[in-house]
Amino acid sequence: MRLFSRRVHELAGGYALDALDDAERERFERHLARCSSCAEDVRRMTSTATALAVAVAAEPPPGLKARVLAAAAATPQLPPLPAAAARRRHGRRVARSHWLPRLALGVAAAGVAAAVALAVVTVSTQDRLDRVQAQNQAIAAVLAAPDAQIASAASSVGGRATVVLSYAEQKMIFTSTGLPALPNNKVYELWLLSTGSARAAGLLPEPTDGKTAPVLAAGLTSADKVGVTVEPAGGTSAPTTTPILVMTLPD
Amino acid sequence: MTIPTGPRHRVSRVEARGAPAPRPDGSPPPGDDTDLERLLALVARGDQDAFEALYDKLSGPAYGLVRKVLRDPAQSEEVTQEVMLEVWRAASRFDPARGSATSWALTIAHRRAVDRVRSETASAEREQRSAPFPFSVDDVAETVEASMEAEQVRRCLERLTELQREAITLAYYGGFSYPQVATKLEVALGTVKTRIRDGLMRLGNCLGRSS
Numbered sequence: 001m002r003l004f005s006r007r008v009h010e011l012a013g014g015y016a017l018d019a020l021d022d023a024e025r026e027r028f029e030r031h032l033a034r035c036s037s038c039a040e041d042v043r044r045m046t047s048t049a050t051a052l053a054v055a056v057a058a059e060p061p062p063g064l065k066a067r068v069l070a071a072a073a074a075t076p077q078l079p080p081l082p083a084a085a086a087r088r089r090h091g092r093r094v095a096r097s098h099w100l101p102r103l104a105l106g107v108a109a110a111g112v113a114a115a116v117a118l119a120v121v122t123v124s125t126q127d128r129l130d131r132v133q134a135q136n137q138a139i140a141a142v143l144a145a146p147d148a149q150i151a152s153a154a155s156s157v158g159g160r161a162t163v164v165l166s167y168a169e170q171k172m173i174f175t176s177t178g179l180p181a182l183p184n185n186k187v188y189e190l191w192l193l194s195t196g197s198a199r200a201a202g203l204l205p206e207p208t209d210g211k212t213a214p215v216l217a218a219g220l221t222s223a224d225k226v227g228v229t230v231e232p233a234g235g236t237s238a239p240t241t242t243p244i245l246v247m248t249l250p251d
Numbered sequence: 252m253t254i255p256t257g258p259r260h261r262v263s264r265v266e267a268r269g270a271p272a273p274r275p276d277g278s279p280p281p282g283d284d285t286d287l288e289r290l291l292a293l294v295a296r297g298d299q300d301a302f303e304a305l306y307d308k309l310s311g312p313a314y315g316l317v318r319k320v321l322r323d324p325a326q327s328e329e330v331t332q333e334v335m336l337e338v339w340r341a342a343s344r345f346d347p348a349r350g351s352a353t354s355w356a357l358t359i360a361h362r363r364a365v366d367r368v369r370s371e372t373a374s375a376e377r378e379q380r381s382a383p384f385p386f387s388v389d390d391v392a393e394t395v396e397a398s399m400e401a402e403q404v405r406r407c408l409e410r411l412t413e414l415q416r417e418a419i420t421l422a423y424y425g426g427f428s429y430p431q432v433a434t435k436l437e438v439a440l441g442t443v444k445t446r447i448r449d450g451l452m453r454l455g456n457c458l459g460r461s462s
Binding site (some may be wrong): 057 | 297299302303306310311314315316324329332333335340341343344349353360400401404419422423424427428429432450452458
């Protein structure tokens with residue numbers, strides 16, 4: 001037992017430096033919960049690691065700040081843990097802490113709504129119009145979902161993608177801007193990625209002014225990431241190229 | 252938006268030296284990280300001006316650290332954006348009892364950078380650039396504050412054994428796991444674990460003592 005305990009203790013350094021694999025990390029975190037001297041070790045070693053980090057501080061790229069601030073304005077925040085639990089115990093719903101993020105999300109949603117409007121005016125036949133109207137209703141349901149969140153990521157070939165998602169609706173709305181144009185025999189394909197699987201989630205339409213109209217994808221779970229690959233026209237059932245974008249979604 | 256704060260990248264001296272002694276009454280150690288904690292508390296309530304001020308203080312260390320691990324500037328910028336957004340999103344989850352605000356944010360930054368580097372499909376490319384790279388001041392120190400920290404960190408790293416120093420820098424700046432560090436340094440896994448632990452203790456003592 002002493003030997004085991006000593007071995008777990010030794011993981012504190014690796015824990016502070018993120019050098020543990022997932023299994024070791026879980027094992028150490030379980031131990032940490034009931035080992036106050038380990039907690040103090042971790043606090044000290046993390047603080048030392050912080051000094052290593054501060055020593056390599058560098059000027060961030062100039063455009064980053066504006067992008068971070070804009071993205072923050074559109075990103076809902078997590079409610080505090082203990083307070084939220086306390087409020088639940090008192091049987092009251094949290095109103096205030098959701099107000100600001102919802103408002104911010106509304107601003108972002110306005111951008112998506114504009115893209116939806118664009119999608120509507122670019123179709124002509126009644127058949128397509130019907131389909132788009134059905135899709136717009138589904139999109140509206142995602143935007144109005146109480147748990148709607150927004151996420152954004154850059155692609156490795158230029159351009160960005162933004163999604164609005166709802167785990168309750170199990171859906172997401174995907175839009176992109178500035179992706180490079182593809183030759184006629186290629187298409188951008190959207191995927192829901194989870195460990196060991198990639199589910200096809202639709203093809204991106206031709207962009208208008210560099211923006212692609214929203215694509216609605218169903219079957220979303222909180223274990224998914226969103227990926228985009230370049231595929232032959234018509235798409236494939238499994239990715240054949242390295243993703244140009246992999247987006248981690250919020251919890 | 253206004254920026255009601257001091258110089259960029261200023262972090263608490265107490266914090267940066269690492270491992271301040273716990274005070275008998277259990278209160279947090281003194282230092283201007285309390286300023287960051289105050290900002291974080293405002294950010295947790297959705298205050299975007301406070302977030303801008305917080306960005307000015309934390310983005311330099313976060314970006315520098317992420318770039319040190321990932322090397323690629325474009326990926327580093329993207330991951331730094333994710334990190335700062337996570338700071339915004341999870342500000343209410345910060346717990347001062349578990350460390351300073353700077354430590355909290357830079358732990359997020361390091362974890363994200365390491366996740367990214369380990370999920371890289373182009374592992375060959377990573378192998379290419381993964382020769383042991385001892386800490387070098389020339390490599391870093393783009394800001395005055397960073398260069399002061401870098402000097403102190405360099406001095407203290409020099410006091411470690413070579414194996415301790417290489418194991419720590421490979422793990423932290425290289426984003427390598429225990430087994431990867433062991434392979435690179437051609438020593439047993441158990442040796443890496445004890446060297447990292449002992450080295451970090453010694454480094455913490457050195458950073459805490461020298462002034």
